[in-house]
Amino acid sequence: MIKEKFVQVDARKGQVLVEAGQKCTEMYFIRSGYLRVFSLANGVETTLWIGNSGSFMTAISSFIFETSNRWTIQAITECQLEVLGRKDHFELLQRCPKWMEFDIVLLSRSFAMLEERMFAHLHSTARERLDLLMQNNPRLFLDVPLQYIASLLGVTPETISRLRKNSP
Amino acid sequence: MIKEKFVQVDARKGQVLVEAGQKCTEMYFIRSGYLRVFSLANGVETTLWIGNSGSFMTAISSFIFETSNRWTIQAITECQLEVLGRKDHFELLQRCPKWMEFDIVLLSRSFAMLEERMFAHLHSTARERLDLLMQNNPRLFLDVPLQYIASLLGVTPETISRLRKNSP
DNA sequence: AGTATTTCTTGATAAATATCAAGTAGTTCT
DNA sequence: AGAACTACTTGATATTTATCAAGAAATACT
Numbered sequence: 001m002i003k004e005k006f007v008q009v010d011a012r013k014g015q016v017l018v019e020a021g022q023k024c025t026e027m028y029f030i031r032s033g034y035l036r037v038f039s040l041a042n043g044v045e046t047t048l049w050i051g052n053s054g055s056f057m058t059a060i061s062s063f064i065f066e067t068s069n070r071w072t073i074q075a076i077t078e079c080q081l082e083v084l085g086r087k088d089h090f091e092l093l094q095r096c097p098k099w100m101e102f103d104i105v106l107l108s109r110s111f112a113m114l115e116e117r118m119f120a121h122l123h124s125t126a127r128e129r130l131d132l133l134m135q136n137n138p139r140l141f142l143d144v145p146l147q148y149i150a151s152l153l154g155v156t157p158e159t160i161s162r163l164r165k166n167s168p
Numbered sequence: 169m170i171k172e173k174f175v176q177v178d179a180r181k182g183q184v185l186v187e188a189g190q191k192c193t194e195m196y197f198i199r200s201g202y203l204r205v206f207s208l209a210n211g212v213e214t215t216l217w218i219g220n221s222g223s224f225m226t227a228i229s230s231f232i233f234e235t236s237n238r239w240t241i242q243a244i245t246e247c248q249l250e251v252l253g254r255k256d257h258f259e260l261l262q263r264c265p266k267w268m269e270f271d272i273v274l275l276s277r278s279f280a281m282l283e284e285r286m287f288a289h290l291h292s293t294a295r296e297r298l299d300l301l302m303q304n305n306p307r308l309f310l311d312v313p314l315q316y317i318a319s320l321l322g323v324t325p326e327t328i329s330r331l332r333k334n335s336p
Numbered sequence: 337a338g339t340a341t342t343t344c345t346t347g348a349t350a351a352a353t354a355t356c357a358a359g360t361a362g363t364t365c366t
Numbered sequence: 367a368g369a370a371c372t373a374c375t376t377g378a379t380a381t382t383t384a385t386c387a388a389g390a391a392a393t394a395c396t
Contacts, residue, residue, distance in 0.1 A: 041291040048287050061280035064273070093272070100268060104261070105232070107275040112229035114282050119216050121289045122322040123209040126353070145373065154290040159353060161375050294383070313343065327383060329345050 002099055005088040011035075011075040018059055018073035023066055025086045027058035033079030034144055037071050038151070047151035050076070050144060056106060063089075076144050126155045127163050170267055173256040179203075179243040186227055186241040191234055193254045195226035201247030202312055205239050206319070215319035218244070218312060224274060231257075244312050294323045295331050 006029065011017060018024045020039060028035065030053050037049040037057065048071070051057045062069035063086060084092075092099040120129055130153060134141060140149060150157040174197065179185060186192045188207060196203065198221050205217040205225065216239070219225045230237035231254060252260075260267040288297055298321060302309060308317060318325040 039287065041287070044291065046287065046291040048283065048290065060276055060283070064276045100272075104268075104271060104275065107272065107279060108228055108232045111275060111279050111282065114279065114286060115216065115228075118282060118286055118289070119207065119209070119214065121286070122216065122319065123212065123214040147373075151290065156354060157374070158355085158376085162353095165375080315343075324384060325344070326346085326385085330383095333345080 001096055002092060005092060006082040006084050009081045009083050011079040011081060013075060013078050015075045016072060017075065017081075018062075018069065018071065020070055020072045022069060024059035024062035024069045024071070024073070027056060027063060027084050027086075027089065028073070029082040029084070030055050030057065031080040031082060033081075034076040035073060035079060035081075036076050036144075036148055037073050038148075039070050039072065045151070047148045050140065050148060050152055052140075052143075076148065121154060126153065126159055129153050130155075130160060130163050131167075169264055170260060173260060174250040174252050177249045177251050179247040179249060181243060181246050183243045184240060185243065185249075186230075186237065186239065188238055188240045190237060192227035192230035192237045192239070192241070195224060195231060195252050195254075195257065196241070197250040197252070198223050198225065199248040199250060201249075202244040203241060203247060203249075204244050204312075204316055205241050206316075207238050207240065213319070215316045218308065218316060218320055220308075220311075244316065289322060294321065294327055297321050298323075298328060298331050299335075 008031075011033070017028065017035070018026070030051055032053050035049075035051045035055075035057050036047050037051075037059070038045045038047040040046075049057065057073065059069045059071045059073065061067055062071075066086075093103060120132070124132075133149070133153065146160055147157045150160045153160070176199075179201070185196065185203070186194070198219055200221050203217075203219045203223075203225050204215050205219075205227070206213045206215040208214075217225065225241065227237045227239040227241065229235055230239075234254075261271065288300070292300075301317070301321065314328055315325045318328045321328070
């Protein structure tokens with residue numbers, strides 16, 4: 001029942017799936033490839049998330065509350081996606097207890113992960129955050145441009161470049 | 169039905185409600201006062217959240233998944249709280265669709281708020297973050313020690329002190 | 337009210353990171 | 367393969383923020 005609601009879609013490298021300013025009416029499950037979520041701040045694109053296979057991504061506020069959206073969702077590489085529309089999501093929530101349960105687990109886990117990331121920013125240095133990311137997700141550095149990773153870590157590409165060079 | 173599950177409890181200033189290392193089995197609704205959530209990092213207490221009246225607070229990961237908990241939850245001031253136990257929460261989720269719906273909204277809203285905060289850390293300066301907080305929550309600066317606010321913003325108390333002085 | 341304790345401010349200095357600029361390497365496209 | 371573009375690195379310098387230390391102010395305690 002859940003599976004039926006998902007539609008398989010491919011995205012080209014660079015393709016924009018959700019435009020900033022519009023409403024986000026879909027959530028994405030990434031079967032393969034990388035998506036990023038970014039927004040313009042002081043004239044610079046700041047990347048908030050990079051997701052790869054196995055992740056769910058959406059602009060949650062817009063998706064749930066139908067508010068207009070500040071985030072752009074873009075494919076960094078070619079992607080195979082499973083797409084779930086907003087209406088189908090809410091239908092599933094009502095009709096399918098398993099989906100409801102899953103949604104709460106997904107939200108809770110996502111929140112806890114983001115909390116950890118926030119916490120890291122409150123007390124650790126750029127170097128520490130970089131080391132941790134390289135350790136947890138070395139593939140990322142091979143697969144996506146450094147500038148996006150820099151942005152994700154809240155530093156400039158130059159800084160990453162230097163930190164990487166003077167690594168212990 | 170929902171209301172019956174909440175138990176009214178008072179907390180003294182400084183009282184620890186949830187200890188780091190143990191499981192968090194309760195969620196709190198703050199009727200009055202301030203709670204903070206913090207954890208030790210490199211020998212320093214880093215405050216991740218400060219909540220005041222109208223907020224829900226818990227150590228979500230531990231509360232939902234019964235994992236052991238890294239956060240300490242402490243009353244910064246005297247507090248009037250409404251407490252909901254883990255078992256009651258899950259009972260409500262099953263029996264009371266309204267609570268389920270509310271929980272999803274609460275989680276989504278919390279996630280979106282945290283996303284905004286994370287985003288601010290990725291692109292804005294300490295001064296910008298401070299100005300925003302002073303604008304959105306001026307009461308905070310009157311009610312809780314500066315050191316906690318500093319930690320929340322990811323800077324030292326000295327920096328806040330100086331920024332505040334040289335404000336435009 | 338007066339002492340003890342905690343919190344806040346200020347100064348001097350150091351460390352981390354950003355910015356700007358230029359060059360090198362890598363990729364994409366035809 | 368070669369041109370055009372994008373991504374990465376390095377250097378010089380500036381800015382931001384942290385650290386350490388000491389004193390001032392505020393608050394709590396009896």
